[in-house]
Amino acid sequence: MMATLALLFGMAAVAPFAGRLRGRALGGGLAVGLAAATVWLAVRYGPVVAAGGVAVEAYSWVPSLGVTWAFRMDGLALLFALLSTSVGALVCVHAGAYLDRHPERGRFFGTLLVFAAAMVGLVLADDVIVLFVFWELTSIVSFFLVGFAHHEEAPRRAARTALLVTGAGGLALLVGLLLLATITGTARLSEMPAGASAIRDHALYLPALLLVAAGAFTKSAQVPFHAWLPGAMAAPTPVSAYLHSATMVKAGVYLLARVEPTLGETTPWALLLIGVGGITMLHGAARAVLARDLKQVLAHSTVAALGTLVVLLGIGSDASVAAALVMICVHALYKGALFLVAGIVDRATGTRDVERLGGLGRAMPWTFAAAALAGLSMAGLPPLFGFVGKELAYKAKLGFDLGEPVVPLVAVVTNALGVAAASVVALRPFVGAGGVAAAARPGAMLVAPPFLLGLTGLVLGADPALLGGLVEPAATAVLGRPSGVTLEPFYGFGAAFQLSLVTVGAGVVAAIVAPTVRRRLAPTLARLGRVGPASSRALAAVVSGAGRWVDAPSRRRFGRQVAIALLALLALSALVIGAEPPRLELSGIRPPRPEELVLAGLAIAGAAIAATARHRLTAVLAVGVVGVAAALVFMSLGAVDVALTQLLVETLVVVAMAHVLSRMRPRSPVDAPGRPRALGAAVLACGVGALMAIATFAVATSPGRRDVSRWLVAHSVPAGRGENVVNVILVDFRALDTLGEIVVLTAAALGVAALLRTARAPKEAT
Amino acid sequence: MSDVVVETASRALRPAMMLASLLLLLRGHDEPGGGFIAGLVAAAALALPIARRPRRGPSSTTCVAVGLAVALTSGLTAAVTADPWLAPRWVEVLGVPIGTPLWFDLGVFLVVVGFVVGALDALRDGEEASWR
Numbered sequence: 001m002m003a004t005l006a007l008l009f010g011m012a013a014v015a016p017f018a019g020r021l022r023g024r025a026l027g028g029g030l031a032v033g034l035a036a037a038t039v040w041l042a043v044r045y046g047p048v049v050a051a052g053g054v055a056v057e058a059y060s061w062v063p064s065l066g067v068t069w070a071f072r073m074d075g076l077a078l079l080f081a082l083l084s085t086s087v088g089a090l091v092c093v094h095a096g097a098y099l100d101r102h103p104e105r106g107r108f109f110g111t112l113l114v115f116a117a118a119m120v121g122l123v124l125a126d127d128v129i130v131l132f133v134f135w136e137l138t139s140i141v142s143f144f145l146v147g148f149a150h151h152e153e154a155p156r157r158a159a160r161t162a163l164l165v166t167g168a169g170g171l172a173l174l175v176g177l178l179l180l181a182t183i184t185g186t187a188r189l190s191e192m193p194a195g196a197s198a199i200r201d202h203a204l205y206l207p208a209l210l211l212v213a214a215g216a217f218t219k220s221a222q223v224p225f226h227a228w229l230p231g232a233m234a235a236p237t238p239v240s241a242y243l244h245s246a247t248m249v250k251a252g253v254y255l256l257a258r259v260e261p262t263l264g265e266t267t268p269w270a271l272l273l274i275g276v277g278g279i280t281m282l283h284g285a286a287r288a289v290l291a292r293d294l295k296q297v298l299a300h301s302t303v304a305a306l307g308t309l310v311v312l313l314g315i316g317s318d319a320s321v322a323a324a325l326v327m328i329c330v331h332a333l334y335k336g337a338l339f340l341v342a343g344i345v346d347r348a349t350g351t352r353d354v355e356r357l358g359g360l361g362r363a364m365p366w367t368f369a370a371a372a373l374a375g376l377s378m379a380g381l382p383p384l385f386g387f388v389g390k391e392l393a394y395k396a397k398l399g400f401d402l403g404e405p406v407v408p409l410v411a412v413v414t415n416a417l418g419v420a421a422a423s424v425v426a427l428r429p430f431v432g433a434g435g436v437a438a439a440a441r442p443g444a445m446l447v448a449p450p451f452l453l454g455l456t457g458l459v460l461g462a463d464p465a466l467l468g469g470l471v472e473p474a475a476t477a478v479l480g481r482p483s484g485v486t487l488e489p490f491y492g493f494g495a496a497f498q499l500s501l502v503t504v505g506a507g508v509v510a511a512i513v514a515p516t517v518r519r520r521l522a523p524t525l526a527r528l529g530r531v532g533p534a535s536s537r538a539l540a541a542v543v544s545g546a547g548r549w550v551d552a553p554s555r556r557r558f559g560r561q562v563a564i565a566l567l568a569l570l571a572l573s574a575l576v577i578g579a580e581p582p583r584l585e586l587s588g589i590r591p592p593r594p595e596e597l598v599l600a601g602l603a604i605a606g607a608a609i610a611a612t613a614r615h616r617l618t619a620v621l622a623v624g625v626v627g628v629a630a631a632l633v634f635m636s637l638g639a640v641d642v643a644l645t646q647l648l649v650e651t652l653v654v655v656a657m658a659h660v661l662s663r664m665r666p667r668s669p670v671d672a673p674g675r676p677r678a679l680g681a682a683v684l685a686c687g688v689g690a691l692m693a694i695a696t697f698a699v700a701t702s703p704g705r706r707d708v709s710r711w712l713v714a715h716s717v718p719a720g721r722g723e724n725v726v727n728v729i730l731v732d733f734r735a736l737d738t739l740g741e742i743v744v745l746t747a748a749a750l751g752v753a754a755l756l757r758t759a760r761a762p763k764e765a766t
Numbered sequence: 767m768s769d770v771v772v773e774t775a776s777r778a779l780r781p782a783m784m785l786a787s788l789l790l791l792l793r794g795h796d797e798p799g800g801g802f803i804a805g806l807v808a809a810a811a812l813a814l815p816i817a818r819r820p821r822r823g824p825s826s827t828t829c830v831a832v833g834l835a836v837a838l839t840s841g842l843t844a845a846v847t848a849d850p851w852l853a854p855r856w857v858e859v860l861g862v863p864i865g866t867p868l869w870f871d872l873g874v875f876l877v878v879v880g881f882v883v884g885a886l887d888a889l890r891d892g893e894e895a896s897w898r
Contacts, residue, residue: 640798648806652882655813659889721856721863722795730800731867731874735852738870739837742877749830749881752888 001057001071001124004037004081005117012113019106024445026109027096034089034116041081045073049473054190056126066187072126074190075473079325080123080254082470087246087336088116090449094340095238097445098347108148112242115141119247123254128177128187135173135215135255138248139166145243146235158231165228169218173255176211179204180262193261193480200266209263212255213272220252220306223280229303230287233295237343240295245302245335250328253309257324257478264316270402273314278410280307285417289514290521294342294352294425298335301378301421304414305331311407312396320396322475322485323389329467330377330389330457337374337453338425341367344446345429348438354424355515358435366447368430373454375426377461379419379507380500383489384461387500390415392485394496412503419507420514462489563684570687573695582698595636603629611685616664620657624650641726776814783811791875792868801871805878812879813886826884833876840870 011033018026048055058070073081095112099105118141122134140163147159181187183202184195192199199205216222221229229249233240243249256273263269284304291297305327312324344367345360346352361368377386397408429435460467464487475483491497592600606625613619627650634643699705712733713725720728730738787808794800824832843866844853856865 641800641803644798644803645806648803648810652806652810652813652886655810656886656889659886720854720867721865722867724794724796724798724800727794727800727871728867730802731795731870732854735841735867735870738874739852742834742837742874745877745881746830746834749827749884752885753827 001055001073004041005121005124007033007037008113008117008120012110012117015110015113016106018109019104023098023100023102023105024096026105027092027094027099028445030109030113031089031092031096034085034092037120038082038085038089041078041085045078046469049073049075049078050469052473052476056190058126061127061129066181067129068127068188069130070126070188071121071124071130072190073124074477075470075475076254076257076325076477077123079328079470079474080250081120083250083329083332084116084119084123084247087332087453088112088242090452091238091242091336091340093445094241094343094449095236097443098236098238098343104148108145108236111141111144111148112239115145115243115248119251122251126189128181128189131189131255132170132174132177135219135251136167136170138251139163139170139219142166142232142243142248145239146232148236148239149234152234155234158228158234162228162232165218165225169215169225172211172218173215176208176213176215179208179211180259183208184262189258189262192259196262199262205263205266206268209268209272212259212263213276216252216255217276217310218252219255220249220310221280221303222252222276222307222310223283226280226284226303230296230299233293233299237295237339237346240298241336241339241343244299245339246332249302249306250309250332253306253313253324253328256310256313257321260313260316260321260478261480264313270314270316273310274407277307277310277312277314278407280304281311281410281414283307285414285421288421289417289424289510290518292353292355292518294345294354294357294429295339297354297421297425298338298342301418301425302331302335304418305335308393308411308414311411312393315396315400315407317396317399318475318479318481318483319392319399319485321478322471322483323392323396325471325474325478326392326464326467326487327389329460329471330385333453333457333460334374334377334386337370337450337457338378340446340450340453341371341374342425344442344450347446348440348442349436350439351436354428356436357429359431359433360435360438361430363438364430364442364447366451367442370447370451370454371426371430373458374450375422377454377457378422378426379504380415381504382461383458385457385464387461388464388487388489390500390503391491391496394499395491395494398495398499408499412499412506415503416506416510419504420510423507423511424514464489563681566684566688570684570691573691577694582694584694584697584701593636596633599629599633599636603633616661620654620661624654627653639726641724772815776816780811780814780816783807783814787811791871794871795868801874802878805875806882808875808879809882809886812883826880826887829880830877830884831880833873833878833880835873836876837870837873840866840873 011030015026015030018029021029045055055073056070057072058068061067061069092109092112095108099108102108115138118134118137122131122138125131125134143159143163146162147155149155180192180199183199183204184192186192199208218225229244232244235243260269281304284300284302284307288297288300288304291300309324309327309331312320312327342352344364345357348364349357349360351357373384377384380386380390394408394411397411398404400407468487471487472482472485475485603626606622606629610619610622610626613622627646631643631646631650634640634646712729715733716722716725716728720732722728722732787804790799790807791801791804792799794804841852843855844851852866852870854865854867856863858864
């Protein structure tokens with residue numbers, strides 16, 4: 001498993017450097033790698049998993065916290081891993097042709113491969129921390145992929161919104177996972193179900209459930225966290241086909257399936273999932289039919305499909321879990337194909353507006369075939385795989401007595417609207433006449449992947465048992481026992497079949513009626529669209545408002561901000577000190593030496609001059625004096641390294657200030673503050689100074705500290721191989737802290753570079 | 767002081783300061799010195815006011831990024847032997863001990879140099895700065 005991850009990350013590392021290859025070659029090569037990974041996973045782990053076994057690879061990571069670098073391959077993991085790599089391979093082929101001469105194709109493929117690796121790592125993770133790391137990695141990589149066309153505003157905004165929503169969900173997930181780990185006493189997901197009955201009665205069960213569900217719902221675009229998915233359609237179509245149909249949005253569903261043995265089979269679980277999923281199903285289906293952009297139709301129908309999956313997992317019966325797993329595969333196949341087709345249509349005609357498309361079937365027969373196969377699967381018609389999935393889903397919902405008749409009714413309505421949406425996306429652009437003409441026939445590399453996906457839907461529809469060896473172990477992994485559900489192309493004329501008939505009938509009606517309804521509702525929809533993703537708009541407003549307040553280059557405001565920060569510091573410290581007064585060891589104080597008095601006087605004089613100076617240059621030089629005095633104090637106490645650093649920093653700060661001052665009038669007077677403000681500032685300054693003095697004194701005289709420094713000095717030579725304790729601490733004993741510091745420096749450097757670029761941009765525009 | 771005097775002095779000082787910075791970096795483990803200090807000295811050397819030709823070579827951002835990469839990789843040798851990351855590894859080359867902490871210090875050095883030089887360039891050139 002780790003070998004597969006290493007391969008994927010390795011390909012991701014190499015891809016940007018191969019950016020000069022033609023897109024087709026690059027995409028094709030990476031597709032070969034992904035296909036090899038698929039085959040390897042299937043061959044190596046398929047038999048093991050089908051026989052009911054698991055494969056585990058675990059390494060010690062943070063033993064003190066009970067965290068292991070653990071991966072576990074069971075049926076569920078294998079299903080998702082194979083889905084990710086196989087669809088990834090086809091997407092790479094398509095993307096290779098899609099981005100054939102794109103100047104940044106190297107970066108694109110590198111990022112895409114990182115995402116594939118992150119997705120595989122996510123489903124293989126067995127430790128909650130490992131899961132979280134890969135979860136967040138998918139969110140971050142998705143930010144880069146959605147915002148790939150970063151020169152335009154819409155992709156940037158969409159990427160930010162997606163990151164904010166999924167990132168916030170990720171934080172909730174972290175807390176939820178940690179709660180779970182605390183309740184069950186283990187950080188390994190595979191060991192948690194053992195204590196399941198104790199968990200369900202635990203006081204913290206509900207918070208844990210809500211937090212984990214929040215993570216899953218944000219990632220899988222459930223209402224009310226769904227708005228980021230339609231916005232993410234600003235991504236290049238291959239990205240949408242990969243992330244927003246087959247992999248990333250399914251991660252939330254995967255998570256719910258993974259924790260089902262631990263958190264599931266309770267009333268809150270069922271209520272939460274069925275409720276949220278049901279609303280999502282209806283909302284997504286309705287928006288899908290009323291949308292005009294091909295990709296928006298697909299996005300909203302994805303939301304609806306994810307809602308269906310959540311409902312099925314909420315029901316939690318053997319039949320529904322099996323149905324959910326089958327639907328995951330079904331959806332990936334047809335949605336991926338349809339997204340790729342949408343990209344081809346967009347490329348060929350320059351538009352994705354369903355009202356303007358039509359009659360492309362003759363110019364693009366293979367694309368039409370692919371779209372037709374995928375569309376039939378989406379509509380749930382035999383003999384395609386979608387029919388099998390829908391039948392299983394209906395059977396599961398009909399078998400859920402508590403939900404009758406609401407749940408099956410919602411399902412019928414959703415699926416009927418889904419049939420209509422399928423006709424909009426897969427039929428309308430290709431039949432009829434009078435649409436925008438296609439510029440050229442799309443090449444084989446563009447069309448073959450969606451066609452293969454559609455064809456797979458047909459083959460599996462005719463013989464679903466082919467997938468049995470994959471679905472059954474996955475269901476067993478979730479349920480803890482075999483599901484007993486067999487995959488057949490036809491389940492007879494029972495209640496489920498009758499529902500299917502009703503669905504198709506209603507769907508056809510909806511398809512005929514939809515254009516009229518769409519046109520009638522157009523103004524209302526436009527107004528809704530503006531109010532639309534209210535949550536993300538509110539969030540954006542808060543962020544930009546805060547940014548405006550912090551960035552405002554105003555002397556007075558800056559002073560006010562500093563004052564507020566210091567006041568907050570004083571208030572918090574007063575609380576802390578009041579709660580637990582520090583014990584100050586006054587016994588070891590010795591009287592100051594004469595040189596220390598001189599240096600202290602020098603520093604105080606410098607500070608006083610800086611505070612009361614009337615010219616900027618004087619103030620700058622006075623601050624420099626304080627710095628030098630501090631350096632000399634360090635020197636007198638024997639801290640040579642610290643003194644050297646202080647001196648150098650002081651010098652460079654003076655150089656920097658000189659640069660800034662040279663662009664102003666150095667003798668310009670500083671505005672003298674009024675009496676009350678000066679008094680307030682003086683009081684605040686004295687307060688903070690006293691606080692710092694107390695804090696320094698308390699820390700310097702605390703007994704524990706002396707033990708630490710004694711240990712460091714004693715071990716500096718034998719363990720650190722260096723006589724300079726300070727340096728040994730920086731680069732050896734506490735190297736991780738130093739690493740954190742230079743990461744901060746790097747971030748600051750990038751921030752300054754970015755600021756400079758935006759400051760320059762307006763000038764370049766003129 | 768006229769520009770000519772400052773310029774001539776800077777030309778003489780720069781190589782000397784770069785050499786001093788290198789010495790500080792290498793001797794840091796046993797005597798006062800180390801990555802931060804050496805980086806600041808080198809940055810000061812590069813900030814000396816010599817008549818600027820367009821600076822060739824890697825940009826400040828590249829310097830920072832390379833430094834960070836160096837610091838990160840210094841921990842990987844330990845990972846190979848299943849030790850905690852950043853655990854030190856030492857070898858003896860001709861009687862001189864060389865180890866991963868020195869590689870880490872080099873990374874710190876590059877980050878500090880890149881950042882300070884970039885910041886000073888930005889401050890000096892203002893709107894015409896290109897963060898080179």
